[in-house]
Amino acid sequence: MELHHEFTVPVPVDRAWPALLDIERVAPCLPGAVVEEYDGKTVTGSVKVKVGPVTVTYRGTAVFEEQDAVAHRMVLVANGRETRGQGTARATVTAALDEREDGGTAVSVRTDLTVTGRPAQFGRGVLAEVGDRLVGRFADCLASRLAGGAEEERATGATGTAEGVTAPAAPAAAGGTESEPPALDLLRTAGVPLAKRVAPVAAALAVLVVVVVRLRRRGRGRRR
Structure with missing residues (x-):
């Protein structure tokens, strides 16, 4: 199934672009996600999903097939498999960034998603609702981090990272030095509509x- 989402972040596109590519800093904005390794193109990690009393963990990789810094367009292909089951998940995510007149950045995301196994039982409508709420949470988290980095930069006069981005340090996912994030609870995320169904x-x-x-x-x- 194909999902479409749009959101904005309060920084210019030249700052939003490298921020979205900084996977280790972005990962904490994705519920249930753990980054184990990232070499600049391929991400290895896991996502833990909770469906009622059942918790499913997907492990796999995500590869940037396209990173166009001029057009500010990226394509990410992710594949995962249940660690204890036969379910699979595959997503091709295409994101495009455009500068807004107010100085912010508009982000358009198209996701081609295929899920098998227990989470697939809820169907397209429910998964679309979950996707909408997750993108909303992600956008709020990313905007907060970028805005916080900008305020810190102005206050300290720091120049930021090599890409010009500063943000609160993310918990170290690789190496297991920090506790794992809680699983993404599909029932709680979807809220009342899903509960009724x-x-x-x-x-x-x-x-x-x-x-x-x-x-x-x-x-x-x-x-x-």
Whole structure:
């Protein structure tokens, strides 16, 4: 399925571009994500997803297939597989940045997503709702980091990094020196709309369990 999202960040495009490519600093804005290794093109890591009482961890890689610094366009292809299951996830993410008249940057993101396994049971509508909320959280987190870096730069007179970006240091994901972030809770992220959709399914499963238990008990009673 294909998802489209747009958001803005309060810095010029020349600062927003390197910030989005700084994976180790961006990762804390992605719920459940852990970066294990990044060589400037390929990211190795994991994403932990919680669906009700079930937690699924995907491990895999993400590769920048395109990084056009002139057009401010990037293409990232990510592939992951469940560590304890047969489910898979694949996403091709295309992002384009444009300078706004107010000095900020507009970011347009198109995601071609394919998911198999337990999270796929919720369907396109629910996953789209989750995607909308996650992008919103990511945009707020990134904007906060960029704005914070700009204020610190003005206050201290620092020149920033080689790319001209300063931001609060992110927790070290590689090497396991910091605790893992909490799993991305799909039910909590989607909120009430998802809960309403899942409730009938959960109720049906509960009734099925009760019926099976009763049949087993009756079967045992008859054998006695």
